[in-house]
Amino acid sequence: MKSVYLDNNATTAVAPEVLAAMLPYFGDLYGNPSSMHSFGGQVAGAVDEARESLAELLHCEPEELIFTASGTESDNSAFWSALQSQPEKRHIVTSKVEHPAVLNVCQFWEREGYHLTYLDVDHLGRLDMEQYKKSLTPDTALVSIMFANNEVGNIFPIQTLSELAREKGILFHTDAVQAVGKIPIDLRHLPVDMLSLSGHKINAPKGIGALYVRKGVRFRSFLRGGHQELGRRAGTENVPYIVGLGMAAKLSQEFMQKERVDVALLRDQLESGLLESIPDARVNGDIENRLPNTSNISFKNVEGEAILLLLDRLGIAASSGSACTSGSLEPSHVLRAMGVPFNYAHGSIRLSLSRYTTEDDVKYVLKEFPGVIKTLRDISPFKD
């Protein structure tokens, strides 16, 4: 059976080049980079090289990057550092559409007594800039707003947002897990203080991430212990995975143009094809400012989990913002924040492509998808 993987915002395949780069570090090159012998020396060099590759992708200094175990750890560390280094400030600004790795951290600090501002979004998922400007106060310790949304793909105006925070002397963090490797990010011209990224979204394996901390920004470490990562993240370096992330960063740069153009074209072909062949379908998100690989479509009067399971039978992998897929009883917080009507929110499907998606894949999905929706609509008691 044909297999089409369109869930690349959840995780990506490990690139063959990445795997090949990593393998020696599971073999002979097992040294600890901190060791004072050649076993350590060999791998310390590889860690440095990976850091340089990642720095090149983001246009920052290698020393500004801290390797972590995940995007989630990077987010947690950013909050910890920002709040611990400015104990007198008690206010945090974020948005209602963040990933749980930020939202649940915000809720934790809220329970600890911090004041939170959760910024609203409009029906397209765009931030309310006036509300944002008003939310920044002398008591604000941190602004944390995602670079791009994982569910609908919206890209937020991080340039403007971070400049406004900078003017007021407020630290700015962005969860860029979905943006890195998909759109160009140039930290020379972008005044963000901290940025989180994750390896497994850019064809490196799961279990590796990084946090960028701008030179000059005070940093308080979240993990204590050894002096690794210039004392900013204790714990022996995960050498093979760091090497993998470095290779993934190189590939991202090489493929950036292809991603931006070819993937976006395939995505558009898929999206417009589905909208043409399936009635009562609508796109969620800001199509003018979207990741090139993401399409979020709602199908009226059908339920997302049922769609996913029928697609899975056809070898098509996607994801849904429906309540039933998560075990929660409400549709996605992102779609709710956008005010997507219930009869559409429960039937939302996210299709996220990658550099490995082919035109054949898109054709296959376009051929099979309408039948799935028809089957479920035939069962549904809601016909209009």
Added chain:
Amino acid sequence: MWNYTQTVNDHFLRPHNVGPLKDANAIGEVGSLSCGDALKLYLKISDDGVIEKATFETFGCASAIASSSVLTDMVVGMKVDDALKLTNKDITNALGGLPKQKMHCSVMGQEALEAAIRNWKGEPATSHAHEEGKLVCKCFGVTDAQIIQAIRENNLKTVEEVTDYTKAGGACGQCLNEIAEILAHELKQESLKEIQPKKRMTNVQRMQKALKVIDEEIRPKLVADGGDIELVDVDGKRVLVSLRGRCSQCKSSEVTLRDLVEKTLREHVEPDIIVEEA
């Protein structure tokens, strides 16, 4: 990904009895678009009260579709009165089980069946539990009567289980405290049923039950007023207790002994208990 049984998958992928039933004389509708699942059940019931045909239309996840499909198989050939005795557990069992977060799908099936039969009998379409209860969960429109029914039929012990079975409390969460109260009340009823006196009670049984009632029923009330109580001995029907804390100096301790301690023990242990202060 959910771990559905083969039966759930079979009914989801190839649902039985789909679509409106032209000669239906009973229709039950539950759920709504906003809730994320809805079921419309069509029945053809004979004049002597036997369900001859059943079909459905469902909006919802795989387990909602499978629950509906298996339900239509189950009820055909059943007498209406027997069908009313079906519980959500019977639906779950017929499917070989459901993930616990999906139990509400089987509850929806049972409710639709009840609604359809009410419709046939010419009673108001809303289910019994819906009609009589007080609305607890505003997000999903769940009443206390529905919650109590789910607790009793499925022997639920936690608030999370109540949410899994009824959806109540699964959205904004404002009613979670109220659900906890209903649950606590139900569990208390349950535990009291257990300790209803049997015909003959040994001294040891009597002592254990007295101890339990003192711990669960009496002490919390005294503690709330700064007092406490200790069971000293049980001698036949005589229960010796000692009042502690503020109760020991209280002028009305005699009243406490009669009106609270003795009365409660008589109610829950044996009707002829005599309480004395040690």
